[in-house]
Amino acid sequence: MGVLVGYASAHGSTRSIAERVAVVLTARGVPVELRPMAEVGEARGYDAFVLGSAVHRQRTGGGGLPDRTSPC
Structure with missing residues (x-):
């Protein structure tokens, strides 16, 4: 299928x-x-992924990507 370019902005x-x-x-x-x-x-x-998210105050923003500032 190709590459997914996903974003949360x-x-x-x-x-x-x-x-x-x-x-x-x-x-x-x-x-x-x-x-x-x-x-x-x-x-x-998908063969590969490119994922991007906004980051504000050391937290991801824009929805769609989980906050990974705390240990998993």
């Missing part, structure tokens, strides 16, 4: 970066699916 900056990543991968012949993390369901079928 609070104000749009992370989305812009994800879009740029998707453009570069696509230009190199890599099949890409660009989606907000809130819309990502099943992860099976």
